[in-house]
Amino acid sequence: MRAAVLTEFGAPLTVRELPDPKPHTGEVLVEVLSASVAPYADEVFGGIRNYPLVPPVVPGIGGVGRIVHIGPDATRLRAGDLVWCDMTVRSRDDALTPDIALQGWSSRGEGGAALARHLHDGAFAELMRVPTENVFPLPAQAADDPARWAAIGAHIIPYGGLLAGGLAAGETLLVSGATGNLGSCAVAIALAMGAGRVVAPGRNRAALDLLADRFGPRVRTVRLTGDEAADRAATTAAAEGPVDMMLDLLPPSAPSSVTRAAAMTVREYGRVVLMGGVGMLGGDDLAFPYPWLMRNSITVRGQWMYPREANTGIIRLLAAGAPDLAAERVRTFPLDEVNEAVAYAAAHGGPFDRTVLVPTSG
Template sequence: MKAAVLKEFGAPLAIETLPDPEPMAGGVVVDVVAAGVTSYAANVFNGSRNYALELPVAPGAGGIGRIRAVSPDATTLKVGDWVFCEATVRSRDNAADSILQGWTYRTAAALPLHRLYHHGSYAERMLVPTENVTPLGEIEPAEAGRWTALGRLLVPFGGLIAGDLKAGETLVISGATGGFGGAGVAVALAMGAGLVVATGRNPGTLDDLVRRFGPRVRAVRMSGVEADDLDNIVKAAAGPIDMVLDFLPREATAAQVQAPLATVRHGGRIILMGGVRSELALSYNVLMHKELTVRGAWMYSREAIPRMIQMIRAGLIDLSQFELTEFALSEANDAVAHAAANAGPRQLTTIRP
């Protein structure tokens, strides 16, 4: 099979021929039709993200495809089924040990998983754990690229489930101008949020969110001055804030995190899903007396995937909101560059092997 291979950090992806994967107990072979390219893929491939990744590897975290060969212990999946391939592969004897297939292994204990399910979706075919493929039902082949938005939508969905968002509640999404934060606005509204306060630094992207989603979204441009940002968030909410979903990037400071966290009501919830590397000075007294829940959430449960597919099928989330740009496998390096330059919440970049 043809694949885009990362042979060393800092080198371009090379289009090479790799052995076809073989089905085995617990794993199915999928013909990859569309694979999403993240905006930070270039930073993974040049090594600046310091992701644990054994080279050479065909990267690519998940995608959309059709089953080519089923595992002998599968009873429902059939050859030809359209499926979403979930990248989070968990050890069967310790779920805390996990990898993102074709992307990174999170702990040394997970290295055997990385070696078994080594190659990702920037390839014509890949071997995927049986439990990591979810049937989509029939879709048009031309729409496969849009369905890669599942990977974008599911991450905030996992956070909103972790925070138990309820219909009618007010939510602050911190970092709403990024890919996951912007997708979180759509998901929260689909789940029945009464009001979403979207915060970020890009006024054009914030205005676009309000324009697309209407009066249930209010935008707050963050200045970096904590007192001013806190005041503006409270004014936009015009009432109690039930939950904060944080998607701030690695470059964000602790002060940027603090303002949204300080706005949540008594008994509210704070869900951290971003990449911030700063230490947070959380007040013991405030956490106790306001009875706040602060929780980290990484990715999402497998149960979230069919739920999100149902939401899309029901029309609660419209995949046409995403602007799709597709590249052939031979253009993988162009796809990586394009994704980095077009990192907004509505932009999807895909490779079509």
């Protein structure tokens, strides 16, 4: 098979011939039709984000494909099925706190590193070996445009955060980082889940206007100034009532003060879910005031990725047209242009922009 390989951090990806993966029991072999290219992929491949990838490695963050081979423990999947391949791999020997690896991308701790050694390569290839439990059938409509459905990878992360925070119909949600690639997905998904109002703060006026135009009065945008007290006051005013929950999806480059200002708008008994990268590259801690947390009974939860059942949930939402994938801007690249795809993704990381690698067209 042909695959794009990261040979070392800081070097361009190299497209080369590799042996076809050999699936074991409990795994399936998938022909990759489309795989998203994250807007920050250049930072990962350049070593800026210090992800625990071990070159040489075929990177990738999940994808859409057709099953080529199934193992003896699969009872409903069939060769030829169109499927979504979830990158979040969990160890099978600890149901309470399983080790986690993001196939072809990252891992957590020593156990996650062991998983990553076994399932080393991701979706930037013609073929990919995937755990059986990480393969999810897609609706027939996805066959018309597999590249567009690769956006599952962007939508499922904030969906996991909304599930973790227990977003309920009619509630007011504040999305910190709403003008970004994942944050804009959070706005769309929250509305699809029945949020009564979504407050969307940000600095990018064009992105804020896009959110307001696309979703109407249920989205309240706020232009941030950098003054923590003023931004908190403006955000609270935009909500026009209590903020039930805040979801943070800001990147590592964002200052902690922005997350703190957004979080401290939540009501008594409010919830704060942290999914972004604030502090990953250094900088100040969040430093939530202890009296504020305690006296207002605030719940603060960190959430890395999402539960396995989120895959089924997000596929159902997208199949129902909420959010509407047809409204997204999708640019595809063949495997030979993988480095052009990485550069394009870095320059087009705004709301509803998708960069997709198309390793095969079968």
